[in-house]
Amino acid sequence: MTTATKTVLRIATRKSALALWQAEFVKAELEKFHPELTVELVPMSTQGDKILDTPLAKIGGKGLFVKELEQAMLDGRADIAVHSMKDVPVEFPEGLALHTICEREDPRDAFVSNIYKTLDELPKGAIVGTSSLRRQCQIKALRPDLEIRDLRGNVNTRLAKLDDGQYDAIILAAAGLIRLEMPERISDFIDAETSLPANGQGAVGIECRMDDKATKAFLAPLEHNETRIRVLAERAMNRKLQGGCQVPIGAYAEVEGDNLTLRGLVGAIDGSVILQDSVSGSVLQAEQLGEQLADTLLGLGADKILAEVYRDA
Numbered sequence: 001m002t003t004a005t006k007t008v009l010r011i012a013t014r015k016s017a018l019a020l021w022q023a024e025f026v027k028a029e030l031e032k033f034h035p036e037l038t039v040e041l042v043p044m045s046t047q048g049d050k051i052l053d054t055p056l057a058k059i060g061g062k063g064l065f066v067k068e069l070e071q072a073m074l075d076g077r078a079d080i081a082v083h084s085m086k087d088v089p090v091e092f093p094e095g096l097a098l099h100t101i102c103e104r105e106d107p108r109d110a111f112v113s114n115i116y117k118t119l120d121e122l123p124k125g126a127i128v129g130t131s132s133l134r135r136q137c138q139i140k141a142l143r144p145d146l147e148i149r150d151l152r153g154n155v156n157t158r159l160a161k162l163d164d165g166q167y168d169a170i171i172l173a174a175a176g177l178i179r180l181e182m183p184e185r186i187s188d189f190i191d192a193e194t195s196l197p198a199n200g201q202g203a204v205g206i207e208c209r210m211d212d213k214a215t216k217a218f219l220a221p222l223e224h225n226e227t228r229i230r231v232l233a234e235r236a237m238n239r240k241l242q243g244g245c246q247v248p249i250g251a252y253a254e255v256e257g258d259n260l261t262l263r264g265l266v267g268a269i270d271g272s273v274i275l276q277d278s279v280s281g282s283v284l285q286a287e288q289l290g291e292q293l294a295d296t297l298l299g300l301g302a303d304k305i306l307a308e309v310y311r312d313a
């Protein structure tokens, strides 16, 4: 007599194309490392997916996109949730933790247009779509003559609005377009000097129940140490600045050997003030370096800028 023992692992995921791609990616990785494992997707809609017509800053942020996924794990309806690290709040509900950080895709912002090849080429008064205050403040600082208009929705919705002619260009994360196999939509990669990426941009993280040892063991081979170090430094800076989701804050870390360099930026939404600095040190001090840089930015006046953003939101 044989008893088939099949272990099933369930992934809670949003239904957007990008979320599903990321969940499918984690499923494929898990099944590659653990042939005995069956991985199932549990797609669900979140609050954030349902409220599409209000600027994100006004509806309280990225927590809205993860609450339902987290409840599913707490209820045992799912074992893990896969997130874009950029969208993961800095704090977790009791009993859950971000256990795994996978290797980072291209972290840069992408300039996307059907007419113009680069940001520089845009004529005076051109309309640029983004709902990210971080992108907005950096573009405005560089090109005060451009008009920024809000752009919501998932990646495909945003591209459709560009193709409709509602914008001359839009800014998206390169990682999303690469993952969705639309690299040809990227007219130009915007370098970090021009637009400092958001903390965690391009990295995928996996959340699970803290006491779920079996799941944690399955996840172990998906961990990418260098990405973790970089994202830890970036998130530590944001945490210390008390940056929620919708904030004009950029944070980008790079690692060379044992050395980590973190760049940080806080800007006024209209681009009239941009505070930036960087810090370098041992990779073993990633989080301390993030906090140190946050303190430097606070010393330069970041608290005043952020207080204004929260007041106006």
Ligand SMILES: NCc1[nH]cc(CCC(=O)O)c1CC(=O)O
Residues within 6 Å of the ligand: 084, 085, 086, 087, 155, 171, 172, 173, 174, 175, 176, 200, 201, 202, 203, 204
């Ligand atoms: N805020 C939405 C979001 N969350 C993650 C990505 C892209 C992929 C990533 O950064 O990992 C995007 C789209 C975008 O900013 O254009």
